[in-house]
Structures are given as C-alpha cells and as structure tokens.
Amino acid sequence: MNELGRILIVEDDPKDVELTLTALEEYNLANEVVVTRDGEEALDYLYCRGNFKMRTSDNPAVLLLDLKLPKVDGLEVLQQIKSDEKMKMIPVVVLTSSREERDMVASYKLGVNAYVVKPVDFHEFVNAIKELGVFWAVINEPPPGSVRKNN
Amino acid sequence: MRVSNAGKGMWKPEIPSRGVTSVILRYGFAVLSVSIALGTALLLSRYNFPDVADPLFLFAIATSVWYAGRGPAILALVLGSLANSYYFIEPIYSIAITHSDIPHFVVFILFALLITGFAAIRRRVEQGLREARDKLEIEAAERTQQASLLNLTHDAIFVRDMGFVITYWNLGSQELYGWTAEDAIGKQSHQLLQTVYPMPLDDIRAELLRTGRWEGEVNRIKADGTHVVVASRWSLRRDERQRPVAILETNNDITERKRTEEAIRKLNEDLEKRTAELASINKELEAFAYSISHDLRAPLRHMAGYAELLQKNASSILDEKSRRYMTMILESAKRMGDLIDDLLAFSRIGRAETQKTVVSLEQLVKEALSEVQQETDGRKIDWRIGALPNLYGDRSMLRLALVNLVANAVKFTRKRVQAEIEVGCTDGKEGETVVFIRDNGVGFDMKYVNKLFGVFQRLHRTEEFEGTGIGLATVQRIINRHGGRIWAEGLVDKGATFYFSVPKS
Numbered sequence: 001m002n003e004l005g006r007i008l009i010v011e012d013d014p015k016d017v018e019l020t021l022t023a024l025e026e027y028n029l030a031n032e033v034v035v036t037r038d039g040e041e042a043l044d045y046l047y048c049r050g051n052f053k054m055r056t057s058d059n060p061a062v063l064l065l066d067l068k069l070p071k072v073d074g075l076e077v078l079q080q081i082k083s084d085e086k087m088k089m090i091p092v093v094v095l096t097s098s099r100e101e102r103d104m105v106a107s108y109k110l111g112v113n114a115y116v117v118k119p120v121d122f123h124e125f126v127n128a129i130k131e132l133g134v135f136w137a138v139i140n141e142p143p144p145g146s147v148r149k150n151n
Numbered sequence: 152m153r154v155s156n157a158g159k160g161m162w163k164p165e166i167p168s169r170g171v172t173s174v175i176l177r178y179g180f181a182v183l184s185v186s187i188a189l190g191t192a193l194l195l196s197r198y199n200f201p202d203v204a205d206p207l208f209l210f211a212i213a214t215s216v217w218y219a220g221r222g223p224a225i226l227a228l229v230l231g232s233l234a235n236s237y238y239f240i241e242p243i244y245s246i247a248i249t250h251s252d253i254p255h256f257v258v259f260i261l262f263a264l265l266i267t268g269f270a271a272i273r274r275r276v277e278q279g280l281r282e283a284r285d286k287l288e289i290e291a292a293e294r295t296q297q298a299s300l301l302n303l304t305h306d307a308i309f310v311r312d313m314g315f316v317i318t319y320w321n322l323g324s325q326e327l328y329g330w331t332a333e334d335a336i337g338k339q340s341h342q343l344l345q346t347v348y349p350m351p352l353d354d355i356r357a358e359l360l361r362t363g364r365w366e367g368e369v370n371r372i373k374a375d376g377t378h379v380v381v382a383s384r385w386s387l388r389r390d391e392r393q394r395p396v397a398i399l400e401t402n403n404d405i406t407e408r409k410r411t412e413e414a415i416r417k418l419n420e421d422l423e424k425r426t427a428e429l430a431s432i433n434k435e436l437e438a439f440a441y442s443i444s445h446d447l448r449a450p451l452r453h454m455a456g457y458a459e460l461l462q463k464n465a466s467s468i469l470d471e472k473s474r475r476y477m478t479m480i481l482e483s484a485k486r487m488g489d490l491i492d493d494l495l496a497f498s499r500i501g502r503a504e505t506q507k508t509v510v511s512l513e514q515l516v517k518e519a520l521s522e523v524q525q526e527t528d529g530r531k532i533d534w535r536i537g538a539l540p541n542l543y544g545d546r547s548m549l550r551l552a553l554v555n556l557v558a559n560a561v562k563f564t565r566k567r568v569q570a571e572i573e574v575g576c577t578d579g580k581e582g583e584t585v586v587f588i589r590d591n592g593v594g595f596d597m598k599y600v601n602k603l604f605g606v607f608q609r610l611h612r613t614e615e616f617e618g619t620g621i622g623l624a625t626v627q628r629i630i631n632r633h634g635g636r637i638w639a640e641g642l643v644d645k646g647a648t649f650y651f652s653v654p655k656s
Binding site for chain 1: 449456457
C-alpha cells in the first residue's frame with residue numbers, strides 16, 4: 001500500500017469517533033483521517049472556510065457521513081456536496097445507526113455512493129470500517145483532485 | 152280536465168235517428184209520409200173537406216224532417232209539391248200550375264222549406280246537447296276514477312287553494328298525517344300540520360308562481376303530535392285564463408331516511424376524527440421507531456465496542472470469571488441489538504404500504520433457502536419442495552415471511568440427525584392459496600398454539616433455541632396485511648406444520 005486517500009469523518013458522537021478511529025488504527029488506515037463533528041464543520045472543511053481557511057484545497061478520497069448531526073444534518077451535507085460541480089465527485093459513504101428505509105431511499109436519491117448501517121457487534125463494526133477504509137482509501141481510484149499520501 | 156284518449160275511444164258520437172236508421176228506411180219513411188198525406192187529402196176532398204192538402208203535405212214534410220232527417224225531408228218536399236200540384240192545384244191531374252196559383256204554390260214551398268230548416272236546426276241543437284251531456288258524464292266518471300286512483304297511492308297527495316285551504320285530501324295523506332279528509336278539508340294546511348319550511352314562504356310562493364313547481368323538505372307535526380320530515384313537491388294549477396287557482400302537493404315520509412342520513416353523517420364524522428387520531432398516532436409511532444432506530448442502537452454499540460476493547464486490553468489480567476462476565480455483557484448487547492432490529496422490522500410491516508404484484512413462490516423459497524444456508528451447511532436436511540404456484544402480494548414482505556418460516560424449520564430440526572423439511576401447497580377455501588412448511592423438528596404442544604404468534608412469545612428456552620420471539624409475530628402481521636390467515640399444527644417431538652393462506656387476487 002503506497003498511497004492512502006484522506007478520509008473525512010463526519011460524526012457527532014465522540015464514542016463513535018473513538019471506536020471508528022480505533023478500528024481504522026487497527027488496520028493502519030488512520031493516519032490520514034480528518035474528523036469533523038457536525039454538518040457545518042464538514043462543509044467548512046470541504047469549502048476551506050472558517051477553521052479550515054488555511055488548508056490546501058484538495059478533496060478527501062472519501063467522506064464517511066453520519067446522518068443525525070447537529071446544525072446541518074447528514075442529508076443536507078450530502079445534498080450540498082452532490083449539487084456542487086466541484087464536490088460531487090467525492091465518494092460519500094453514509095455510515096449510520098439507522099436502518100430506516102426512508103433514510104436509505106433519501107440518501108440514494110441524493111446520489112450517495114454507499115450506505116452502511118453500523119453493526120452493534122464490535123467485530124462486525126471493525127470489519128465494516130476496515131473494509132470501507134481499505135476500499136475507499138486504498139483500492140478505489142479517487143477522482144482527480146483528491147489527496148493521496150505516500151504511506 | 153282533459154278527457155283522456157281511452158275515454159274518447161269509449162265514447163262513440165252516434166247520430167240519433169229515432170228508429171229510422173238505414174238510408175232506405177229513412178227515404179221510404181219520407182215517401183210513406185207523403186203517400187199517407189196524399190191519401191188522406193184525396194179521401195178528405197172526396198168528403199168535401201177542401202184545402203186540407205197543404206197542411207197535410209206540410210205535416211208529412213215536417214214528420215220526415217223530424218224523424219228521418221234533411222235528405223228525406225227534401226224528397227218529401229219534392230214529392231209533396233208534385234202531388235199537391237198534380238192532384239189539388241188547378242189544372243188538376245197535371246203538374247203544370249196556372250198563373251194565379253203560383254203565389255200559393257211558392258208560399259207552400261217556402262213554408263215547407265222553413266219547417267225543414269227549423270227542424271234541422273232543432274235536431275242539430277238537440278244533438279249538440281246530447282253530446283255535451285255524454286261528455287260531461289264521461290268526464291265525471293273519469294274524475295271519480297282518478298280520485299279513487301289518487302286514494303290508492305301510498306304517497307300523500309292533497310290540494311290547496313291559493314289561500315292554503317285544503318280542498319282535497321287523499322288516503323295517503325290520512326295515513327301519513329293521521330287526519331281524515333273530513334278533518335283536513337277546509338283547514339289551512341300550515342295550521343293543521345304546523346309546517347316548518349326550509350325557506351321563507353314568500354320565496355317558495357315566488358318560485359311556485361315563476362316556475363309552476365317547488366320541491367323541498369319540510370317538517371310537520373302529525374295528528375298524534377309526532378314530528379315528521381317529508382319530501383314535498385308542489386305543482387301549481389292554473390285555470391284557462393292562466394290565473395293560479397290551486398296547489399297540488401305530494402309528500403313522501405323521509406323521517407327514517409333523514410335519521411339514517413344523520414346517523415351516517417355522524418358515523419363519518421367520528422370515523423374522520425378517528426382516522427385523524429390514528430394518523431397522528433401512526434406519525435408518533437413512526438417518529439418513535441425512527442428515534443429508536445437512530446438513538447437506541449448507538450449506546451448499545453458503544454457498550455459492545457468498549458467491552459470488546461476492554462476484553463482485548465485486559466484479558467491478561469482478568470480471571471476466568473471476569474472474562475465470562477465480559478462475554479455475557481457482549482452477548483447481551485448483541486441480543487438487544489437483534490431485538491431492536493426485529494422489533495423495528497415488525498413495526499415497519501405494520502406501517503409500510505403493501506405493493507402487490509404477482510410473485511413466484513418458487514423463487515421466494517429459493518431465496519429463503521439461500522438466506523439460511525449458513526445454518527444448513529454441514530447438516531443433513533431432506534428438502535421436499537413441491538410444485539409451487541404464483542402468489543399475489545408484496546414481494547419483500549412475503550419473502551420475509553418465508554425466510555422466517557424456513558429459518559424456524561431449520562432451527563427447530565437442529566437436533567435431528569436427518570431433518571425433513573417440506574414446503575408445499577394445498578387446497579384452501581375458494582379464491583385463496585394455502586402454503587405450508589412442515590418439519591420433523593421438536594414441534595410444540597397444541598395447548599400453547601395461541602401463544603405461537605404473539606410478540607415476544609417463546610415456547611423454548613433461550614439456551615435451547617435462540618431467538619427474539621418476534622419472527623412468527625412478523626409472519627402473522629405480513630399474512631394479515633395480505634388479508635390471509637395463518638395457523639399451525641404440532642406435536643411435542645413430532646414436528647410442526649405452519650400454514651398460511653393468501654387471497655388469489
């Protein structure tokens with residue numbers, strides 16, 4: 001594995017953040033992870049504004065997006081990204097607790113690239129995160145303009 | 152009143168001919184009259200009664216016109232004139248007349264014509280009178296008949312003059328309002344019946360005068376004091392000079408109908424209210440389920456996650472007992488996760504719309520088998536799948552039902568060395584398909600058959616057979632939503648058979 005795409009995690013629950021990072025660490029996928037804690041912060045990151053004014057303007061290789069978020073919720077973030085010419089190529093994976101069909105349908109209608117329900121079982125959770133990380137940050141060729149880092 | 156066609160047909164205007172009917176008889180009568188007059192005149196002149204010929208011939212002509220009509224009278228006039236001229240006017244025995252007798256003869260003819268004319272006029276007048284009388288008789292008979300017909304109808308019919316005084320009251324009115332014709336005729340209708348009109352009476356009157364009709368529902372009070380609602384139809388009658396003279400009113404008792412309508416309206420109102428309540432409850436339930444789906448699983452995941460991490464990091468310093476505790480915590484978390492998932496699926500089936508199509512049962516069973524493959528691997532199961540028809544229903548729901556039933560059969564035959572599971576189709580009631588899943592597993596006691604389909608109801612201990620107790624409740628809900636039935640037969644240690652029926656269309 002020479003290159004590792006940057007993973008942007010949008011997750012408000014600190015415990016979920018910790019568990020996700022732990023899972024990624026376990027497979028050495030955690031070195032290019034950015035965590036934002038609500039929809040607004042995620043958009044700030046993507047549009048290089050607010051706290052992220054100074055960052056380089058390249059896009060993450062993948063966005064792991066929770067749906068229930070403070071301020072701007074996950075579906076709104078998804079809608080903004082997918083309706084923006086510059087952003088819509090970023091692969092977005094919805095990673096949520098909810099198995100509700102309407103969330104799933106709404107996400108796919110907005111053009112989500114994958115929809116993953118977080119398993120309760122930790123092993124399964126770790127596996128899911130691992131597979132997501134490996135697929136999107138390593139195997140998948142991201143669209144032009146994404147950050148890749150030599151490992 | 153118009154004379155009906157049937158009445159006209161019954162009435163034949165016959166010419167009254169006083170016994171002399173045929174043409175021959177009538178003209179013969181004229182000839183005979185003149186002959187008798189001639190004979191009498193000749194006889195009388197023989198006995199020296201001169202100058203009786205004229206009155207006798209006039210008498211014969213008059214008799215002819217009277218009894219035989221105008222034609223015979225003219226014949227009598229011609230014959231009489233000729234006979235008079237021949238026998239009695241100089242020169243006698245010749246139809247020629249002398250110059251001096253011309254005035255006499257002319258006066259005779261004129262007088263004869265006059266008599267004929269008078270008689271003809273009289274006859275015409277008489278005939279006219281007779282016709283008029285017959286017409287009146289027929290009309291009177293018809294009116295009597297119509298009045299009795301009006302009495303036959305169940306509808307209340309009555310007539311009022313323009314001052315609302317009742318002039319006619321049929322039997323139907325008596326039956327409806329309890330007042331007899333004697334009670335009613337001559338009374339003011341709205342005083343007798345205490346009518347409450349749906350609009351001002353002046354407006355009704357205006358409409359009646361303008362269009363000749365009015366229709367509406369009026370409230371009245373019967374003779375016994377009870378209220379009655381009637382559908383009332385008014386027709387205005389005008390005389391020949393178009394002056395309004397009477398109002399014909401027909402009534403139907405719609406009290407019962409109104410009561411039913413009111414009851415239906417109230418029921419509908421209640422129903423609407425209930426529907427709105429249900430919709431709001433359903434919405435709450437949906438929000439509740441959504442919240443459970445999102446919020447309840449997260450802490451559970453964290454518990455499991457951190458317990459797992461703890462187990463990993465601290466297992467070296469934990470003793471056997473503590474490690475078992477950790478395992479229990481993890482198992483419980485997982486079980487609660489399964490429960491939540493099953494409950495949400497169960498509640499979703501109650502809320503989701505069914506989208507019915509033709510579904511291949513064979514395909515569904517195939518999919519169910521591949522779904523349970525993990526459990527069947529390494530086991531000896533004799534699958535007996537019969538010929539399976541197409542079902543009409545919601546594909547994903549029916550699939551879930553079959554997966555549940557097949558998974559159950561696989562689960563409860565686990566202890567059999569050679570498991571047998573049969574899926575087939577059997578005859579049900581007309582218009583429904585019955586599907587069954589039979590196994591040779593542990594079965595159940597028919598005593599508890601009612602508990603089989605309840606939520607969280609389990610007939611086996613968890614350590615024996617795992618499960619949340621929601622599967623069969625889900626299946627039942629799916630079948631119920633399809634308008635079908637579900638039932639089961641079983642014997643302890645002798646296997647179980649689950650049946651469900653689905654309407655064919």
